[in-house]
Amino acid sequence: MREQEGTSELDQAAETEPTMPRPSARARRIRRGLLRRRPRPAGPITHRRWIWRRIWRCALALTVAFSLWLGYSVYGALSAPGTDSTAARLAEWGRDHGLNWAVNWLEVQTYTPPKAGGAVPPDALARMQAAQRQQDLARKAAITLHAPVKPLVSPALPGEGDFSPLIEEHGQPVVQSATMRPDTQYTSFPVGVVWMKQSALSFALHPGFQEPGGNWGVPDTVPSGQRLGLVATYNGGFKVSNGDSHGGFYLDGRTVGTLRDGAATEVFYKNGSLRIGVWGQDVRMTPDVVGVRQCLVPLVAHGQVTQQVYDGGTATWGFTDQGAPFVARSGVGVDKNGNIIYVGGRVLSVQTLAVLLQRAGAVTAMMLDINLSWPSFISYDGSHDTADPTPHNLVNFVRPADRYYQESSRDFVAVYTRSHS
Known part of the structure; x- marks a missing residue:
């Protein structure tokens, strides 16, 4: 009886005690995972x-x-x-x-291609019309202006290709310019043509701090204090340091790259004169040479556009922005009297550039720098301040007119009147 009574009491106690719930399957999995993730003691580094x-x-x-x-x-x-x-x-x-x-x-x-068509910009149109009037005035005053350049577009606009004085010295137009359209397609991008009288001017080669780079006795700018008599500046050629120019650069007794026979070359002399020719044929190193700038092969030779203009590809004329044939280009040449001719614009082909140089009178001409950021021709007006003349772009180049009043990354040419050089 007691056993039965005791069992009954235990059973009653068990029934009255709360039962612990069994962990869920998810909780058991988490617990097992935590146990497995316990860090192992670090072993020796093998x-x-x-x-x-x-x-x-x-x-x-x-x-x-x-x-x-x-x-x-x-x-x-x-x-x-x-x-x-x-x-x-x-x-x-x-x-x-x-x-x-x-x-x-x-x-x-x-790449955004240049806009085809469109009207000639008002400032370029005004320059053409002013040039037409200047031609009439020059005839009456017995002042000789350069012969007009035959336009590439027909019919020509009034004054297109006519020269007018850009810089005068003692009443004579020693720097003259003409404005024209490059072709029938890109009519809103005018081309500038400049004629410079060699006997009245002095030409100086300046290095750029990156191209050709290095330390020179000539500054990479036209600094304040050296601007008296400054009438023009224009850009240099392809890069020499990486071989793009297919030639060399000589200045201040030093050479960067290699002066190559057959290369189109600007040669600067102690007396301020400039000659343009083929190195080793028309021009060469002499004791009175102070600067040499080579770039590619001639565009014009013996008064004719060279065959390479029509046959040459990128290996001859360089790589353009986006591989486009019509880009910003520039070139320089010399006429039969030794006067200097510059041509530059925003949208030109190799052939158009060469033809314009030849039509402007160049008997020898060469390519200078190309692509949007690099061509520039700047004239300077000293009528208000002869020691710090005001710069003006020839046409709608993208670089500011004060480009060479600041340090230049690439080489360039400065032009002075001989009376102040």
């Missing part, structure tokens, strides 16, 4: 693990070092002095560091 650690640390260090170098290098390009645009600075940096493929791809993706 040789293989040591090698991988060293590799990862070296890779991290190299990545950090490369990032610092890249940032410093790009910052140096962007913070350099001068008026080069951000796009031009980055493109030049990329090409100088073996990224031609990337620069070319980006240029193609962002």
